[in-house]
Amino acid sequence: MQTLREVIEEARDAHRGIGHFNVSDSNQLNAVVEASKNTSLPVIIGASEGERKFFGVRALAAVVAAMKAQMNRTYLNADHTYSLELVKEAIDAGFDAVIFDGSHLSLEENIAQTRAAVAYARASGRDVLVEGEIGRIGTSSKLLDKAPEDIDTELTTPDDAARFVRETGVDLLAPAVGTMHGRLKSGPMPRINAQRIEEIREAAGVPLVLHGGSGSTDEDFVAAVKAGISIVHINTDIRIAYRKGIEAGLSKDADEIAPYRFLQPGVDGVRAETERYLKLFALK
Numbered sequence: 001m002q003t004l005r006e007v008i009e010e011a012r013d014a015h016r017g018i019g020h021f022n023v024s025d026s027n028q029l030n031a032v033v034e035a036s037k038n039t040s041l042p043v044i045i046g047a048s049e050g051e052r053k054f055f056g057v058r059a060l061a062a063v064v065a066a067m068k069a070q071m072n073r074t075y076l077n078a079d080h081t082y083s084l085e086l087v088k089e090a091i092d093a094g095f096d097a098v099i100f101d102g103s104h105l106s107l108e109e110n111i112a113q114t115r116a117a118v119a120y121a122r123a124s125g126r127d128v129l130v131e132g133e134i135g136r137i138g139t140s141s142k143l144l145d146k147a148p149e150d151i152d153t154e155l156t157t158p159d160d161a162a163r164f165v166r167e168t169g170v171d172l173l174a175p176a177v178g179t180m181h182g183r184l185k186s187g188p189m190p191r192i193n194a195q196r197i198e199e200i201r202e203a204a205g206v207p208l209v210l211h212g213g214s215g216s217t218d219e220d221f222v223a224a225v226k227a228g229i230s231i232v233h234i235n236t237d238i239r240i241a242y243r244k245g246i247e248a249g250l251s252k253d254a255d256e257i258a259p260y261r262f263l264q265p266g267v268d269g270v271r272a273e274t275e276r277y278l279k280l281f282a283l284k
């Protein structure tokens with residue numbers, strides 16, 4: 001089976017994007033993997049610190065390893081990790097990739113801590129990819145009344161991106177290019193700046209990752225991928241699909257107590273949403 005590094009390189013060369021979807025439990029995981037199988041496209045499973053804790057770090061790594069053994073192109077990423085301790089935990093558990101998120105730190109401190117995360121990955125004896133983040137785009141994948149106050153109003157500059165990559169040695173870079181985590185309950189979402197993506201891609205020289213995908217238009221996603229985004233993160237939209245499906249499953253029959261029955265519409269919703277996004281990012 002191809003390694004995650006190979007899959008990303010292939011996507012970058014072909015100017016296509018790979019979908020990254022966050023999961024908290026095995027129902028969402030199965031739905032995302034099924035979407036990958038149905039579309040014959042690779043997928044990255046993401047689990048943030050809270051999601052990993054809920055699922056169980058080692059349990060999640062073991063389930064995904066078993067799926068890989070069946071030749072699925074399913075990869076596992078430790079999303080938004082704020083401490084080196086938890087970066088190490090994910091690498092030791094067998095994750096394919098980790099994100100050290102130092103976007104809330106000064107650039108200097110972010111560089112120093114990200115470099116330490118890269119050193120740990122390199123010493124692991126496995127090809128674990130490390131992603132670094134610059135630019136604050138919010139922290140929660142949820143429905144928002146208004147944009148968070150602590151997000152950067154300026155986009156990442158190509159100079160900062162180049163310096164960050166050079167001084168940390170990261171494999172992947174997540175810059176701030178217009179998106180934010182979560183989705184506004186009403187009103188238009190910020191637009192993605194495709195031109196800035198192109199400039200950062202040239203300056204950084206490593207594959208770029210777009211966070212905060214939910215709420216962007218299909219047109220913006222396509223432009224972002226064509227401009228140089230290799231991985232797109234979606235969380236809020238599949239959380240919404242999961243909850244809506246479960247609500248529908250529960251309201252269908254007040255006496256239904258079999259979880260595999262009342263949860264199934266939630267799984268179906270996540271699978272459908274994931275399939276749509278996988279095809280969109282792969283420009284299919």
Ligand code: G3H
Nearest residue numbers: 141182211212214235236
């Ligand atoms: O890392 C997770 C993502 O960046 C998800 O962002 O919840 O806005 O789709 P989203």
Ligand code: ZN
Nearest residue numbers: 181211212233
């Ligand atoms: Zn993110």
